[in-house]
Amino acid sequence: MRAYQLQPKRDLDSLVVVELPSPTLSPRDVRVRVRATSLNFRDLGMARRADKRQAPIIPLSDGAGDVIEVGAEVTRWKAGDRVTASFFPTWLDGPLSEWHHQNALGGGRDGMLAEEVVLPDSSWVAIPAGYDYRQAACLPCAALTAWHALFEAHSLRPGQTVLLQGTGGVSVFALQMAKATGATVIMTSSSADKRARAKELGADHLIDYKTEPRWGEAARAWNGGRGVDVVVEVGGAGTFDQSVASLDYGGTLALIGVLTGIKAEITTYPILHKALRVRGIYVGSVAMFERMNRALLAARIVPVVDRAFPFEDAHAAYVHLASGAHFGKVVIDV
Numbered sequence: 001m002r003a004y005q006l007q008p009k010r011d012l013d014s015l016v017v018v019e020l021p022s023p024t025l026s027p028r029d030v031r032v033r034v035r036a037t038s039l040n041f042r043d044l045g046m047a048r049r050a051d052k053r054q055a056p057i058i059p060l061s062d063g064a065g066d067v068i069e070v071g072a073e074v075t076r077w078k079a080g081d082r083v084t085a086s087f088f089p090t091w092l093d094g095p096l097s098e099w100h101h102q103n104a105l106g107g108g109r110d111g112m113l114a115e116e117v118v119l120p121d122s123s124w125v126a127i128p129a130g131y132d133y134r135q136a137a138c139l140p141c142a143a144l145t146a147w148h149a150l151f152e153a154h155s156l157r158p159g160q161t162v163l164l165q166g167t168g169g170v171s172v173f174a175l176q177m178a179k180a181t182g183a184t185v186i187m188t189s190s191s192a193d194k195r196a197r198a199k200e201l202g203a204d205h206l207i208d209y210k211t212e213p214r215w216g217e218a219a220r221a222w223n224g225g226r227g228v229d230v231v232v233e234v235g236g237a238g239t240f241d242q243s244v245a246s247l248d249y250g251g252t253l254a255l256i257g258v259l260t261g262i263k264a265e266i267t268t269y270p271i272l273h274k275a276l277r278v279r280g281i282y283v284g285s286v287a288m289f290e291r292m293n294r295a296l297l298a299a300r301i302v303p304v305v306d307r308a309f310p311f312e313d314a315h316a317a318y319v320h321l322a323s324g325a326h327f328g329k330v331v332i333d334v
Contacts, residue, residue: 003114004314005056006047012318014050015059023118030077030121031069032085034334035133036308037112038062039321040141040169041257046106047318061087061105061283063112063334064127064136074121082127085112086286087140089123093287101282113314115334125289128297138303138329139293142169144284147292149232149254150177153279158182160229163219163246164203165239167194169329170256172304174232175201180299186219186228194327201304216242227251227274240266249274256281304328 001022006014025031037060046059067081077083089109091100105111127136149170150156156177161184164171171187178185179202188209189195195206205222209215220227227248233239234257243253244267253276271278284292306326309317311334321330 001115002311003058006050006053006059007056008051008053010051011048012315014047015315015318016056017312017314018056020114022116025069025071025118027071027073028120028122029071029118030067030074030083030124031116031118032065032083032124033068034063034065034112034115034117036064036137037332037334038134038137038142038169039317039330039332041321042141043106044318044322057106058110058112058114059106060111060113060332061085061107062137062140062142063117064133064139065117065334067124068116070121076121077124082133082136083124084127084136084140085117085119086123086125086289087144087283088285089119091285092122093285096282096285113332113334122286125286125293128293130297131303134305134308134331134333135303137331138169138173138305139296140289141283142329143173143296143303144289144292145170145256145281146174146177146232147295148284148288149256149279149281150174150181150230151292151295152284152288153254153277153281154230154252156181156183156230160184161186161223161226161248163216163228163231163243164188165209165232165234165243167191167198167327168234170234171232172198172201172328173301175203176301176304177295177299180295180301183229184223186222188215197327214242214245216245219246220248230254232256237266244270244274244276247274247276250276252277252279254279254281305331307331308333 064084102108190210230252231243306328308331
């Protein structure tokens, strides 16, 4: 089979297409012919740090395809079923653990940027009815992260207010989910075009964070001074204080990203003073994935695919994601 590997080289030079034997199949395993994959910011970091790796690895956590073979003990799946893989194939339910973390696709073990992938039968989740492979490939990381932040770490209800940063995959999914719930959504973006597209998807208020550097306070002011109920924090250290500033008493800061770094001086007093909840969000379990898919079907949410690249142009897909020009998800067909 054809696959890409991250080899111990610098930056995107590490991404190399190779020919590999098809993975072996154990009695509880399922073999899937991958049809589409999608990129996350994490994948850029993996490529940029590939020169530190001790051995090559197949990248990407997100992919969707068809079951083409099942092991002798598998009863849940059959050839022809359409499935997506779980970001953490061993995290079925309950809390995250170091073992699950070590088994993350495209990180601790080979990922999805290959023609065939073999994983245990419990690691696969059915594609929601009506989704094509590109749309389904967007779900395992970005959609599930947004779901976890809004509905597992927080209990988003109609009438509450959500603050979202930027218009990448997680934020766009969170916008769609929040609006389907009847929540009010405030989004930040420095791009007028992206703000307009977010408005079309239902965002209630848009803030240019370059012209409004105190955008957290601006969000609270727009919301009548009450503050927002939940922030999906994709920026990390550099945006943390403004996210805290935006929150109402008892609000939730769902910390999921490191786009602006992992270290900075932050002000802790407002967290105490406003009794805020700060929750680290690292994708989610198979059980969360299945709950989310039921909700997506009920709400008729359609994933936003920014652009799809052919398998041969995987490098170009990485470059496009790194440019920050995307709105929604970047996909690679396989």
